[in-house]
Amino acid sequence: MIGAQRMLSREDNELLTKVGPGTPMGELFRRFWLPALVSSELEADGAPVRTRLLGEDLVAFRDSTGRAGILGARCPHRLAPLFLGRNEECGLRCIYHGWKFDVDGACVDMPNEPPSRQFKDRIHQLSYPTAEAGGVVWIYMGPPAERPASVPQFEWVKAPEGHTYVARWLQASNWCQGMEGEVDTSHISFLHSQEEDYNPDALVAQNPSLLVDAALDGAPKLTLLEKPYGFTYGARRTLSDQYYWRVTRWLFPFYSLIPGPADGVAGRAWVPIDDHHTWTFHYQCRADRPFTTEEVARIEEGGIFPPRTEYGSYRLPDGYRVDGRIPTANDGNDYLIDREMQKNVNFTGIWGINEQDRSVQEGMGPIVDRSQEHLGTADIAAIAARRLLLNLAKRLAAGESPSVPHQPELYHLRAIETLSQSDGLAELLNQYEATLGAAVM
Ligand code: FES
Ligand SMILES: [Fe+2]
Structure with missing residues (x-):
């Protein structure tokens, strides 16, 4: 029923995905x-x-x-x-x-x-x-x-030199497929999971991280609260005597903020190259101190974000070449899928979080036909992001300029990862905001 109600029409799918000059979504993006x-x-x-x-x-x-x-x-x-x-x-x-x-x-x-x-x-x-x-x-x-007076004032944008790490690489799909994967909490329990014998409570107590929660409750309770910058989205997983919450943010027009290391933030931006290609930007910052050279080297080995890459040029189908980091595992080599690994080590047989994401997002085809989808309750965040963007683009096409590009301070936010007794997202946010004060909102 949800699928039937929320499936996108062909027209709205075009509107959502096309970003060239003169397209409604392209014009909306040009305001940021x-x-x-x-x-x-x-x-x-x-x-x-x-x-x-x-x-x-x-x-x-x-x-x-x-x-x-x-x-x-x-x-x-x-x-x-x-x-x-x-x-x-x-x-x-x-x-x-x-x-x-x-x-x-x-x-x-x-x-x-x-x-x-x-x-x-x-x-x-x-x-x-x-x-x-x-x-x-x-x-x-x-x-x-x-033109807005300043760029969005993310914590990673304002952080002192050395506290932020940024990378950019090519994804061979429409920007929206990448962005939707970013707000799709339930895939983490499958696409990114490992075939290991977890003890979830002990692991979470040690290190509640993106990879650990993969082993937990695969059908978390999802709550979404609309905000002036986009929305806040909470996934609540039940442990033996409390809840494990991951609260992420989605911000216009294509940003995510997810819980990062050492009280910092991390996330991605999905910047369209054209309708069929995307520059993925990864950013992460830590609040306590600059990254060390060893930490940066470890990040650049791949495994999470960015993927393994080589800096070079990429020939787009129409012949124009673009320069940047080009992923080593890609459609041309089946993402180096290893069927033994798929049986014995992890869910996919593909090494690396971004490689796993790109394998399915690029494999959907350059622009997925969203009129053919069957969406469920696990897809509420993708549905919300589409709806909010379509609204803004249609309003701009009717002559109403978006105000969010002119509110760069709205982007000063953190994501939250915590163990809590709170069972509701609004209550959790209130508590969290009370403790951290003005640092997050
Ligand atoms: S093409 Fe003549 S100066 Fe550039
Ligand atoms: Fe993912």
Whole structure:
């Protein structure tokens, strides 16, 4: 019955998933500051980075003064790729005829025209505003008058240097499939579970973590509370004499916050490359101290997030190449599935949490046909995220601008993982917020 009621129409599925210029969801996303690159990918006067965001081909570079610029990918003279350009003396110079552009897209040199015939004042390369915070280069691709004053003020964005770890990698599916996996608590008990003999109470007491709760109650009680930033979503699992709660946040338009290590937060953002590809951003921060070099090395070995990757370029089906971390286990090698491992070690035979997620999310096809789904009570969070986004996109298409991009302070939140006697989410939130005061809301 729930499936019949909540199944998405073909039209709404299109509306939810298409993000190119002029689409309702694409226009909604363009009202937000979006994560574009990890700051360390760009070096002053270093190699430019090709990307595509919301269906637009772009090239990013850092100029001699350290400013990050994101320009249209092709030179406005005869459309040569600016990626091949010389990044020198505060601008990116096209290697075909030497035209040069600064981070704002101004044409600052046109050396193949005699001085009296130059028309550089009339040439402006497409450029988008950028900002840097939390180890991320952000981009704003919307109407200039609607630009929010600041990027979302997540704890990981505001944390002191070294307290935040960020990574970006490619997922070969529509952004929404990734985002929906993020708010899908019940899959953890299956997709990410290990074939081991657990003692749930003892394990949770030691280390209540993403992987441990996989072994617990596979049908947790789910509660969802709508909030101005999106929603809070709690999964309550019953232990012998108390409850194990995991409370996560979903924030417009595609962010998650899940409980992180050492009182910090972790989560993902699903930034559309185009309708069929996504940059997944992973962020985690710890409140107590910076990450050590050893901790960063361990994170980068893969296993959770990010997956195992190689930094390189990826050829999209239409021939354009984008640069970034490309996952080692992917559709081309069946995610390195090991059938022995599937029988004896874990549920999937696939190594690594993100590899497991991507195997099913990419395997659904580039854009899943949501009119064919059969949804149940375990799917309430995905249903809510779709509904909230569709509402906002339809309202924007009718002329009503979203207010949430202009409330960056709403993003200063934590996720919660705790053992408690509380049986209701609202009560749990009240208690938790009372103890931590203004640090979380
Ligand atoms: S194509 Fe770039 S300068 Fe001619
Ligand atoms: Fe997952």
